[in-house]
Amino acid sequence: MLxxxxxxxxxxxxxxxxxxxxxxxxxxxxxxxxxxxxCGKGLCGACTIHLDGNPIRACLTPAAAAxxxxxxxxxxxxxxxxxxxxxxxxxxxxxxCGFCQGGQLMSAEHHLRTNPQATEQAxxxxxxxxxxxxxxxxxxxxAMKQAQTALNQEExx
Amino acid sequence: xxxxRNPRLVDRRTFLRQSLAGSLTLGFSxxxxxxxxxxxxxxxxxxxxxxxWSPDLFLSLASDGQLTIVSHxxxxxxxxxxxLPMVLADEMEADWERVQIVQGDADRRYGSQNTDGSRxxxxxxxxxxxxxxxxxxxxxxxxxxxxxVAADSCHAEKHEVVHKPTGKxxxxxxxxxxxxTQAPPEADSLQLKPASAxxxxxxxxxxxxxxxxxxxxxxxxLDIRLPDMLVAVIARPPVLGxxxxxxxxxxxxxxxxxxxxxxxxxPSAPFMYQALGGIAVLAKDTWSAMRGREALACTWEDGxxxxxxxxxxxxxxxxxxxxxxxxxxxxxxxxxxxxEDGEHLQANYEAxxxxxxxxxxxxxxxxxxxxxxxxxxxxxxxQSAQQAIAGALNLTPQQVxxxxxxxxxxxxxxxxxxxxxxxxxxxxxxxxxVQVLWTREDDIRHGYYHAASAMSFAASLGEDGLxxxxxxxxxxxxxxxTFNPAARDGSDGELGLGFTDMPFDVPxxxxxxxxxxxxxxxxxxxxxxxxxxxxxxxxxxxxxxxANEADPQEYLLRLIGExxxxxxxxxxxxxxxxxxxxxQYPVDTGRLADVLREVGKRGDWSRRRQELQGSSNPWRGxxxxxxxxFLGYVANxxxxxxxxxxxxxxxxxxxxxxxxxxxxxxRVRAQMEGAVVFGTSLARxxxxxxxxxxxxxxxxxTYRIARNMETPAQIHVHLVPSEAPPSGVGETGVxxxxxxxxxxxxxxxxxxxRRLPLQGxxxxxx
Numbered sequence: 001m002l003x004x005x006x007x008x009x010x011x012x013x014x015x016x017x018x019x020x021x022x023x024x025x026x027x028x029x030x031x032x033x034x035x036x037x038x039c040g041k042g043l044c045g046a047c048t049i050h051l052d053g054n055p056i057r058a059c060l061t062p063a064a065a066a067x068x069x070x071x072x073x074x075x076x077x078x079x080x081x082x083x084x085x086x087x088x089x090x091x092x093x094x095x096x097c098g099f100c101q102g103g104q105l106m107s108a109e110h111h112l113r114t115n116p117q118a119t120e121q122a123x124x125x126x127x128x129x130x131x132x133x134x135x136x137x138x139x140x141x142x143a144m145k146q147a148q149t150a151l152n153q154e155e156x157x
Numbered sequence: 158x159x160x161x162r163n164p165r166l167v168d169r170r171t172f173l174r175q176s177l178a179g180s181l182t183l184g185f186s187x188x189x190x191x192x193x194x195x196x197x198x199x200x201x202x203x204x205x206x207x208x209x210w211s212p213d214l215f216l217s218l219a220s221d222g223q224l225t226i227v228s229h230x231x232x233x234x235x236x237x238x239x240x241l242p243m244v245l246a247d248e249m250e251a252d253w254e255r256v257q258i259v260q261g262d263a264d265r266r267y268g269s270q271n272t273d274g275s276r277x278x279x280x281x282x283x284x285x286x287x288x289x290x291x292x293x294x295x296x297x298x299x300x301x302x303x304x305x306v307a308a309d310s311c312h313a314e315k316h317e318v319v320h321k322p323t324g325k326x327x328x329x330x331x332x333x334x335x336x337x338t339q340a341p342p343e344a345d346s347l348q349l350k351p352a353s354a355x356x357x358x359x360x361x362x363x364x365x366x367x368x369x370x371x372x373x374x375x376x377x378x379l380d381i382r383l384p385d386m387l388v389a390v391i392a393r394p395p396v397l398g399x400x401x402x403x404x405x406x407x408x409x410x411x412x413x414x415x416x417x418x419x420x421x422x423x424p425s426a427p428f429m430y431q432a433l434g435g436i437a438v439l440a441k442d443t444w445s446a447m448r449g450r451e452a453l454a455c456t457w458e459d460g461x462x463x464x465x466x467x468x469x470x471x472x473x474x475x476x477x478x479x480x481x482x483x484x485x486x487x488x489x490x491x492x493x494x495x496x497e498d499g500e501h502l503q504a505n506y507e508a509x510x511x512x513x514x515x516x517x518x519x520x521x522x523x524x525x526x527x528x529x530x531x532x533x534x535x536x537x538x539x540q541s542a543q544q545a546i547a548g549a550l551n552l553t554p555q556q557v558x559x560x561x562x563x564x565x566x567x568x569x570x571x572x573x574x575x576x577x578x579x580x581x582x583x584x585x586x587x588x589x590x591v592q593v594l595w596t597r598e599d600d601i602r603h604g605y606y607h608a609a610s611a612m613s614f615a616a617s618l619g620e621d622g623l624x625x626x627x628x629x630x631x632x633x634x635x636x637x638x639t640f641n642p643a644a645r646d647g648s649d650g651e652l653g654l655g656f657t658d659m660p661f662d663v664p665x666x667x668x669x670x671x672x673x674x675x676x677x678x679x680x681x682x683x684x685x686x687x688x689x690x691x692x693x694x695x696x697x698x699x700x701x702x703x704a705n706e707a708d709p710q711e712y713l714l715r716l717i718g719e720x721x722x723x724x725x726x727x728x729x730x731x732x733x734x735x736x737x738x739x740x741q742y743p744v745d746t747g748r749l750a751d752v753l754r755e756v757g758k759r760g761d762w763s764r765r766r767q768e769l770q771g772s773s774n775p776w777r778g779x780x781x782x783x784x785x786x787f788l789g790y791v792a793n794x795x796x797x798x799x800x801x802x803x804x805x806x807x808x809x810x811x812x813x814x815x816x817x818x819x820x821x822x823x824r825v826r827a828q829m830e831g832a833v834v835f836g837t838s839l840a841r842x843x844x845x846x847x848x849x850x851x852x853x854x855x856x857x858x859t860y861r862i863a864r865n866m867e868t869p870a871q872i873h874v875h876l877v878p879s880e881a882p883p884s885g886v887g888e889t890g891v892x893x894x895x896x897x898x899x900x901x902x903x904x905x906x907x908x909x910x911r912r913l914p915l916q917g918x919x920x921x922x923x
Contacts, residue, residue, distance in 0.1 A: 017413065020444045028388065028442035033380035034373020036565070037443075038516050039597040043857040046516060074373035086371045090363070093823055096831055097234030098370035099377060099516040099565030128864050131857065133516045133566050134234045135834025136827075137865040138872050 002063055006030070007076025018064035022056075023047045025063045026073060034074040034102050038131070045130030048103040049073050055110045074102035081113045084150045088143040096134035104130045108144055116151060123148075215267075215288050216245060218296075222316060222330030224251050229261035230281070231272035231537050232366070233515075233564035233571065234831075235887050236824030239364045241277065241285050244820060247357040248289025248350055251329070252316035258365050263539030263559035272537040273572045273681065275787040275885025278820055279737060282883055290347040292336075299336040300327045315356070352880065361823035366563065378535035378562045381522040383590035387416055389583050390446045390594055393435035393603050396459040396850035397677055398426065404436050404455040412452050414445025419586050421579070426642035428678050430545035432579040433603055439587060443594055459850055465676030467609070467846035470634075471507060474611035477632040477671030478505065483646060486657050486729055489665030494626035498617040502704055505614075506693040508913040510634075510845035511607035512854070513682050514862055517565020518600040519576035523583070524590035529556025534577045535564035542574035546581045557581075568683045568835075573605050601860050602852040605680025606845055608633035608651075609673070612693035622705040623715060627663040629693065631656050632671035633686065636679045645672035647686070649731030655690035655786055655892060657732055660746045661698070662718030676850065683835060684891040687786040692913060695782035695896035700909065708766070709900060710757050710781050720747020735787050741882050742788040752792040752813045752877065753783045759875050760794035760811030772905070775800050776922055780901030782893040787885025789816040791829070793897040795869075797905050803921040807837065807869040807898070815877035816884045822876055825886050829874045832890025838863040840895040842916040861916070 002013040004025070016029050026032040026049075038046030040059050047058040050072040051065075085108050095101045104127065111118065111126035118126070123144050132140070217225040226245055232238035242258050245251075261267055269280065293313045300318035301308040304325060311320050316329045369375040394400060406418045417439040424431035438449035481492075521534035529552050536542045539559045547554045564571055576593055583591040595603075610633035616624040635651060637644030647670045649657075657668055682688075702712035723744035725732060734742060757763070762779065769777040776799040783792035791814045798806040812829045819825050842861040846853045854860035899910035906922040 017444070020442070024442055024444040027379070028444070031382050032373075033376075033382075036377070036516070037379065037518070037594070039857050040447075041597070041856050041858070044516065044597075089371055090367055093361070093364070093367075093827065095234075095364070095367065095370045096236075096827055097232075097516070097564060097566045098366060098375050101370050102373045105371065124866050128866055131516065131862055131864060133514060133568070133835075133838075133862055134827075135831035135868065137834060137868050138830060138870075139827075140865070 002067065004063065004066055004071060005069070006032070006071045007073060016063060019062045021059050022049065022061050022063050022066060022071070023058035026058065032073055032075055036099055036102060038100065043131070044100070045107060046100050046103045048106040048130065050106060050110060053110070055107050074106060077106065077109060080154070081147070081151060082109050084147040085109055085112065085143070088147040088150065092139045092143040092146060094136050094139040094143050096136055100130060100132045104132065104140060108140070112144065112148055112151065116148070116155070118148070120145065216292060218292070218329055218333045220330050220333050222255050222328055224256050224329070226256055226258055227261045228258050229267035229270050230277045231270070231539070231561055231564055231567070232260070233272065233537065233567035235828060236364050236821055237272065237277045238366070239362060240821040240824060241281055243357040243362055244282055244285040245289040247355055248286040249293045250313035250315060250356070251289070253357060253362065255316060260561050262561065263543040265540055270539045271541065271572065272567070273569055274735065275887045275889060276736065278883045279788065279885060282820065286349055287344055287347060290349055291341060291344070294342050294347060295336040295339050296329055296332045298339060299332040303327065303332070303335060358820050359822065361821065364824070375563055377517050377565045378520040378533065379517070379592070379594060381533040381562065381592065383522065383524055386522065386590040386592055387439040387441065387587065388443045388446045388592050388594060389437045389439045389580070390443070390450045390596065391421065391435050391437045391579060391599070392450050392453050392455045393433045393599065394457050395602065396457065396465070397428065397462045398424070398460040399457045400434065400460070401436050402456045402458050404453045406453070408452040408454065409438050409449040412445060412449040414442055415440045415449035417587060418453070419583060421582065427640050429640055430541065430573055430575050430578060432549065432575055432582055437583055439583065439591065447596070462676040463850035465847045465850040467509065467848070470609055470674070470676070471611065474507065474609060474632045474673055475505065477673060478611045478613040478630040480671070482630050482632070482669035482671040484667060485649070485652050485670055485731070486668035486727070487666065488663070488727065491626040491628045491665040491667040494617050494665050495615055495628060498625065500615040501618045502701060503613070503615045504697055504700055504911060505611065506689070506696060506911045507611040508609070508689045508692060509843070510609045510677070511682055511839055511843045512601050512604045512845050512860060513568040513570035514600060514860060515564070515566030515568055515570055518595040518597055519570065520592065520594050521577040521580035522590065522592040523577070523580035525584050525588060529558065530581050530584060531558045531560070532577050532581055533560045533562055534574070534580070535562045535571055536574055536577060537564065537567045537569070537572040538574060541572065542577045545574045545578050549578045550581055550585050569681045570605065573680055597857065598855040601845070601854050601856065604845070605639065605678045607682035607688065608635070608679055608686065610689040612689065614693060614697040616701060618701070618704070622707065624663050624701065626665040627661065628667040628669070629656065629659065630669040630671055631690065631693070632673045633689065634673045634675035634679050636681060638675040639678045639680065645674060646670055650733045651686045653731070653733045654686035655694065655784060656686065657728055658723060658744050658785070659694050660723070660744070660749050660785065661716040662721070662746070676847070684786060684888040687784065687888070687892040688839065688895065691782065691784040691786070691892035692895045692899070695784065695893065696899055696911070699780070699896070699900040699903065703903065710753060710762055713753055713781065713783065714750055717746050717750045720745065720750060735885065737788060742884065744785065748790045748815050749783055749785055752790045752815050753781070755875065755877065756781070756783070756792035756794050756811050756813040759813060759873065762794055765796070769905070776905040778901050778903070778905030780897045780899065780904055782897035782900060784892040786892050787889045789814060789884035789886065789889035791890050791893050793893040795894065795897040795901045797898065797901040799902065799905050799920050801921070803919055805841070805902070805915065805920055809871040810869040810873070812872065812874045812890065813877065814874065814890065815879060816886050816889060817879050817881035818883045819876055820883060825876055826874045828886045829890040830872045833872050833894055834863055834868045836891050836894030836898070837868045839914065840898050841867060841914055843914050844916065
């Protein structure tokens with residue numbers, strides 16, 4: 001039986017095929033719809049979630065690969081970095097339609113958590129797997145910079 | 158003003174539960190020439206029965222002061238679901254902190270809900286103000302009655318009515334029940350607030366869905382979950398109008414989780430909003446349905462459109478602008494002059510089909526009810542969906558309930574409700590709730606495509622370097638084909654998108670249209686024909702500037718000439734002006750010239766242009782263009798950098814937009830930024846092509862939309878302050894970008910781009 005740990009909770013999925021991509025486990029089996037379908041081929045990043053804290057594409061990752069590991073989705077994304085990012089996203093008014101933003105935040109959180117001193121160029125690289133058709137890229141840049149500054153100030157104070 | 162919180166988006170049921178007896182509700186018919194108002198107490202209405210509830214209600218004020226405003230236009234990222242309620246709340250003198258917003262279902266009593274054509278604000282700004290003023294007036298009257306004082310000694314102030322002489326105050330909630338018993342005042346007796354008293358209009362109120370978006374709680378089309386719901390994916394004919402020949406139903410049914418295989422009805426032209434046909438696989442979850450569809454191994458009879466080949470289509474388009482076309486605007490005698498003086502400059506431009514590719518693919522969920530069908534879908538056009546679904550299921554529109562979810566982008570694709578029809582048909586066929594999901598490949602291969610186009614331009618130049626004669630021809634696959642298979646010519650409406658209304662003051666002008674044969678459903682995509690028309694007109698103008706060795710900005714200003722209003726005498730009776738009257742929204746070349754001048758200042762055009770001139774490896778340059786569309790005026794300066802390998806970078810874009818009165822400046826700014834990115838995608842890599850009637854591209858690897866590093870690193874937007882009537886905003890920013898970009902490439906490298914997209918073209922200097 002498929003057993004997953006998602007956002008700190010243990011979930012048992014007796015009816016799920018363990019080869020099902022995590023995206024559809026989350027959406028169809030668990031009604032956790034914050035993780036989005038955009039392409040099904042790992043090209044757009046809308047389905048980005050964390051596996052043991054690292055970003056993966058839920059549309060390509062079979063559920064079996066996550067057994068015994070910790071999954072985090074946008075619904076469960078917490079901590080200081082996530083909080084700084086949400087604050088910055090709000091102040092920079094990043095979202096337009098909002099569909100891709102969960103995936104953007106999942107990528108951004110991992111990047112800032114693991115590279116607190118990253119350059120803008122490195123941030124661009126880290127975010128280049130997340131498409132936004134509305135065109136919020138420059139605001140994402142600004143929001144990441146703002147969050148980074150806020151986090152570094154917190155660190156130093 | 159303190160920072161207002163996000164208003165919550167509540168669902169209709171919550172709204173109905175919260176609506177308390179004794180509250181004021183007002184009904185407005187927003188179509189028709191005058192405001193019809195009706196006041197009633199909620200006691201008259203059974204709120205438990207949604208069917209009995211008259212939904213032509215734009216606001217409801219509960220006795221506790223909670224104000225509920227209906228957003229009847231679709232939210233796809235423009236912020237309209239915040240902006241229109243802001244207008245109403247402002248005029249009503251309501252406290253934004255007490256506002257909740259409900260999304261309206263499809264209902265013709267709201268007036269048009271077609272959230273396309275960049276017209277939500279310009280068509281409903283005034284209506285929403287009237288609605289707010291009406292409620293405010295009734296509340297003031299109610300307070301005056303309660304106090305037994307003259308109404309004109311009272312005024313409304315942030316959710317209260319104040320009696321000036323005594324300083325007495327009554328909260329809106331306390332007045333709701335009394336106000337509800339009044340006869341509403343006549344619309345023309347309403348006094349609107351002066352600009353100086355605006356409370357929310359012109360302010361950057363946080364969008365209503367911000368927190369939900371940032372926590373993964375926002376509800377888009379695919380997030381609807383119904384008990385016993387089946388998920389359907391459909392194998393659609395790869396060629397428009399094709400039919401399934403053979404398919405392995407049993408193989409599909411063998412896939413675990415697959416419950417049913419259903420042959421969809423085969424549509425015939427005109428395709429309109431019909432379901433495209435094919436074979437549906439229904440399963441208990443999406444993954445099973447997808448695998449079931451693979452197992453179908455469907456074969457097809459292709460039909461007449463199997464001849465569709467993009468290269469041949471471009472040849473046809475080119476041929477049709479190489480010869481005289483149907484004259485849609487003329488002035489003087491351009492043809493004779495071009496013959497006598499010679500065509501000093503001649504150029505052709507072309508652009509391929511495009512797909513909308515919103516991040517959220519088309520999807521819809523439907524279930525049969527006792528007396529009809531209930532559908533949830535991310536749609537720009539709820540009433541079109543209602544009608545199309547009613548037609549397909551042989552129901553009346555009243556039997557079709559369409560709930561509008563958030564849209565994960567629209568760009569015009571979600572104006573066409575074919576995917577809702579599919580879900581409804583399958584719900585009817587199976588008797589179960591059905592959710593239809595389009596994969597990305599389905600979206601790219603079965604769209605309503607932006608027209609493929611070709612244009613030709615010719616000009617004779619006088620001694621001052623300005624054209625004495627200008628001829629422009631455009632041919633493109635018309636949208637009309639989707640609704641009439643015989644359509645070949647562009648309509649007046651399509652030609653009025655940046656072609657008939659070309660702004661240059663030329664003494665002899667001929668504007669012509671040639672035919673084209675479509676083989677796919679043609680639809681409107683953000684900015685529609687303005688995209689290629691602006692590319693042609695603004696590129697050719699830049700070519701003339703270069704031929705004169707002139708500064709492109711100065712030359713453009715000379716071409717535009719003295720500020721003037723193009724009248725119907727010049728534009729022809731068929732000129733649509735985006736559905737708005739020319740006296741309110743003139744074609745004002747003065748405003749176009751103004752945004753060009755302003756962008757020159759803001760973008761430091763002269764200095765930077767000189768600085769970049771002659772740069773090499775990387776080759777850098779600036780390009781400029783300005784365009785009027787959707788009644789607004791936008792100018793761009795684009796800076797490019799071309800590396801020795803021919804790679805293109807866009808370090809900076811300057812945008813100046815004159816969109817009249819700004820309701821929500823930050824969302825206007827966001828639309829302008831987004832338009833630049835949308836323009837970047839289509840200019841760099843936007844191309845849908847076909848071989849043997851089949852669309853070649855399929856996902857974001859082959860139909861590429863711009864990633865962060867491919868888009869401009871800096872986008873500076875300046876919005877011109879204005880009290881002119883508000884123009885469209887959502888589409889206005891796209892048209893000038895591609896020509897400004899290509900003009901910049903010319904400035905940098907001397908290479909003139911006459912064909913979009915850039916992908917596959919060598920940008921290195923010769």
